[in-house]
Structure formats: structure tokens, C-alpha cells
Amino acid sequence: MWIYAGTMAQLPLDELTAVIARIQGLLPTEEKVTTAIRLLARAAKESVPGTIGAGVSLIDGRGRRTSSGYTDTIVSQADTVQYEYGEGPCLTAWASERPALVTDLNVEQRWPRWRNGIAGLPVLAVVSAPLLAGKVSLGALKLYAAAPDTYDHGSAALLQLFAAPAATLISHIQANEAPHRMTAELQASLYTRDLVNRATGVVMERMGLRQEDAVRFLIRQAPEEKTSLQQVSERVVAGTPASGT
Structure with a gap:
């Protein structure tokens, strides 16, 4: 046909x-x-x-x-x-x-x-x-x-x-x-938030900064190092100091 x-x-x-x-x-x-x-x-x-x-x-x-x-x-x-x-x-x-x-x-x-x-x-x-x-x-x-x-x-x-x-x-x-895409995005968001929180704590201890100042420090490092806030936080948590720490 x-x-x-x-x-x-x-x-x-x-x-x-x-x-x-x-x-x-x-x-x-x-x-x-x-x-x-x-x-x-x-x-x-x-x-x-x-x-x-x-x-x-x-x-x-x-x-x-x-x-x-x-x-x-x-x-x-x-x-x-x-x-x-x-x-x-x-x-x-x-x-x-x-x-x-x-x-x-x-x-x-x-x-x-x-x-x-x-x-x-x-x-x-x-x-x-x-x-x-x-x-x-x-x-x-x-x-x-x-x-x-x-x-x-x-x-x-x-x-x-x-x-x-x-x-x-x-x-x-x-x-x-x-649903899978939303779940993956939510998990990634939660992971990044937890990572930044832990990195903030490390910077506060190392540099004697208040929480808000430690967060600002991490945020400033990202463009200076031409990387993301998540990557800066990962290095800090892993023990590799960000520039200036």
C-alpha cells in the first residue's frame, strides 16, 4: 500500500x-x-x-x-x-x-x-x-x-x-x-549549601572571622581564582587553603 x-x-x-x-x-x-x-x-x-x-x-x-x-x-x-x-x-x-x-x-x-x-x-x-x-x-x-x-x-x-x-x-x-531532574537539582543544591557551610566554619577558625565575613571571603575568592564557589569550598574543606588563608 x-x-x-x-x-x-x-x-x-x-x-x-x-x-x-x-x-x-x-x-x-x-x-x-x-x-x-x-x-x-x-x-x-x-x-x-x-x-x-x-x-x-x-x-x-x-x-x-x-x-x-x-x-x-x-x-x-x-x-x-x-x-x-x-x-x-x-x-x-x-x-x-x-x-x-x-x-x-x-x-x-x-x-x-x-x-x-x-x-x-x-x-x-x-x-x-x-x-x-x-x-x-x-x-x-x-x-x-x-x-x-x-x-x-x-x-x-x-x-x-x-x-x-x-x-x-x-x-x-x-x-x-x-521528577528525577528535580530530585537531582535539589540534591546538588543541598550538597553545595552544606559544603559552603563547612568551608565557612573552616575559614572562621583559621582567620578568626565572623560567619558573614567568612562567607564574603569565600564568595570573593571564586572570581579571583576563576572558579566556582563550590570548588573554592571543596578545596577549603579538603585542606587546601584558598588564596589569602
Whole structure:
């Protein structure tokens, strides 16, 4: 059985099913989200002839929009301009929760700042599909092409087939990793606090300083030694004096 989508080459449904099954089969506890995205992006790129790059836009751990699992640097370059100006086909697909199709950037009127920003890049066609998990839009999957009319509505429909299982997988991975990430960050924070407290006590004893003055001393040492407060404290606790002690 085959899919026919205008300018898009024929793609066996069995092959598409196999790719999706491989992505869905990744266990959240064993595979990172970037691994799944990379598999998906590579398969999506190979499924549409003329595509020069594929990737996914997501929110990273610091709440910033970022490109993940992209197959070629052109994706990161074109995406970065979207994030900088807050406009572009991928951000539109993400926000509207509907596919965004650009058949020819030469005649496209939307996103003027983004279009001007990528004028030097070999990008003339784009198709992007949102990553929807339930009622939540997690990001967008996109394909870039160097020739106009590479993509049509059939391409957008195919991309949605890739996007659906990817969104489900990403949502599960994020849900499973979030508690572990929070626990790790909390443990690191508690470790640093305890370490600084112990280093403060050592400095107070060695230099006869009050607690607040000992803390200020440690804080000053970090930039002077071009290191972190944690590393300064580790050396003090280990018995290696910080500069000036």
C-alpha cells in the first residue's frame, strides 16, 4: 500500500509504520528524548525527496525555545532566526496547533522579519506540523527544502503522521524525567549549601572571622581564582587553603 502526495515520492505505509513503531518502542527510562527526536527527524527527512534538513522545536529545561535532533545545521540556523524574532512557520504551527506550509518563500508574505533574516540561507520551502499531546502543544516538527514547490498539503499530512507518535513519546519522557531532574537539582543544591557551610566554619577558625565575613571571603575568592564557589569550598574543606588563608 502506498501514499501519493503530489510532488512527494511514494512511501510504503509498511515502512512508515516500522519507523513509528521503532520510535514508540523506545523506553523513557532507557532512551533520551533527543534520541527519539533524531530518529524521527532522520526518517521524516528521508521520506520527502528534496528535503535538506529536518528537526524539532521544543522548550528546553530553562523555558527557552530550542531546536533538537536536527539532521543538518541549516535547521538550527533557520530556527534560530525564528526564535530571535518570535515569528516563522514552525512557531506558527506550534502556536496555532495546525500545520504550516510554505511552498515558495519568494512569494510568501508572512513572517517578513524571519524571511529577511534567512535571506542568505538556501531555504525556499518549509512544512511544519505541531507536536500535540492531548490538549498540549509541545513544539513542532519541520522540514526545510532548497527548491520551491517541494512540499504540498500531502507533505503536511505525512508530517502529521510522524508528529503524532513523537508528541506522545516526548510527553511521556518529559513526565518521567521531570521528577528525577528535580530530585537531582535539589540534591546538588543541598550538597553545595552544606559544603559552603563547612568551608565557612573552616575559614572562621583559621582567620578568626565572623560567619558573614567568612562567607564574603569565600564568595570573593571564586572570581579571583576563576572558579566556582563550590570548588573554592571543596578545596577549603579538603585542606587546601584558598588564596589569602
